[in-house]
Amino acid sequence: MAKLNRGTVKDFPGFDARADAEVCRKAMKGLGTDEESLMKVLIHRSNAQRQEIASAFKTLYGRDLMDDLKSELTGNLERLMVGLMRPARLYDAHALKHALKGAGTDEKVLTEILASRTPAELRHIKQVYQEEYEADLEDAITSDTSGYYQRMLVVLIQANRDPDSRTDERLVEQDAQELFRAGELKWGTDEEKFITILGTRSVAHLRKVFDKYMTISGFQLEETIDRETSGALEKLLLAIVKCVRSVPAYFAETLFYAMKGAGTDDDTLTRILVSRSEIDLLDIRHAFRRNFAKSLYHAIQKDTSGDYRKALLLLCGGEDD
Template identity: 65%
Template sequence: MASQGKGYRGYVKDFVHFDAKKDADMLRKAMKGLGTDEDTVVKILACRSNAQRQDISAAFKKAYGRDLVDDLKSELTGKLENLMVALMKTPVCYDAHELRNAIKGAGTSENVLIEILASRTKDEIENIKKTYKKEFSTDLESAIMGDTSGHFQRMLVVLLQAARDQNPRADENLVEKDARALFDAGEKKWGTDEDLFINILGNRSVAHLRRVFDAYMKIAGFHIEESIERETTGHMEKVLLAVVKCVRNVPAYFAECLYKAMKGGGTDDATLTRIVVSRCEVDMLDIREEFRKNHGQSLYNMIQNDTSGDYRTALLLLCGGKED
């Protein structure tokens, strides 16, 4: 599934007057000796594209015989360190490492598995699987199967197959049938036929599912999300809702995830960092629009109010300027 925006909808772009050697020199100067100039580190790394950051890393090693990521880890701390180190990974490597951490940490972080696997495109999933195997010498599918169970596990495995139909047109002969089948498997049935939900939501094309959701609304009188909330619970409910929301609108899904990460007491900085890093060059402009439309305030203002220091500066640079 991809963003609904046309063309390039990320915010972070290639820095126009880019000089990898100059940036490497400035970073070395900012980090050597007593104290670290965090402001310089942030203003370089948060204002370069991922490809340019890889060039800076190579120039840094060539000039100083040092690993830039190792230096960032030793000179920075906490949330800022996590954000800067995340920016230095390629997008596919970052996704693979986030999935690995979600599985191998103390307890499984199911929300990370859901967020990544429900939102990435077919090609992105295939590349994540290859990178995971290369980085960790094990299959991502085996890792997930060893750490999850039941219908939730089955839905994740279906998403991992990256076998979703890519037809840009709905199969009109199947739309009504699928909508009716989903209704019968949930609202009309005592208990829920989760396998049918997994098969249809995990394999039909995005264009087709959008038409199915419209037909479902006519049959049931309410949105399919409401049925999922009534008929399922726990992680299975979360993954089905994430798939439906990503089929409808990927940027709106991420806007909601960001809002939930910051609302109420305390901020979920892991989620905030992950989404900003992974979407800043993909569809951040669309996410900002959806955030304002659906949550009544700008993403910029919410980050401004919920974070602080150099960490806040970096997030705001990655998300774009003030929108008001």
């Protein structure tokens, strides 16, 4: 059964890679850059079509389209357009590599990607990471992280979450009780129990565990995690619980906070819109409207500016009435 595309970007009908390559070259040739023409072409083509444009561009002009974009554009717009041109199969691996590069680790990126991807997607990321960087993703993560946060990440990248088959009500009850004993009923916290249950049980099973936990404890599991843990581990456990409940709602919330308050987290804004544009950005838009009483389109319009804003709005795909 074909996977339904709930993205805002789909294959462009009547696609002509050669004609699009010519438009891109004309937009960057000579003095100045025609950003509008570049955005009109590249944002309205699927990632697979963009790769064909890049190939046609090299054939016609002997030039690398991504390199030309890097030299002609700047700032947030450059990062967005270069991100769109990166082959979809490489996107997550590249983001993780960048998050682990140099001094300091971008835990926000590690948490966001590893908590939200399916086991199949995680296996693919590990394979691509090995092929592209001749390095093991697990080794890279363990050398850059520590403690229970590291252990939870390692469990996730094993990608051994149980399949969504028929749930066992006795195990649901048992897991809910164990989480209750590991947190609210314990002096201190048994982090290992949270890591094992949240990292290995199926999504369908965990949703029932969360409901049972509420019945037993009188709390949402998120409230307990907030009280019992802190720092990077807390953020990761919360992200896992939110993604089990709804991946689009998790991304909608992440986008909301990326644009809330003083300053905008443009890296997060760009990463989510690019990486989800052909997967579930329509669902993320609907969750944003439902949970925050305004549209994602309106939030982007208010919190960004210039050609970068125009590009994000095109990628967003329209207003939600």
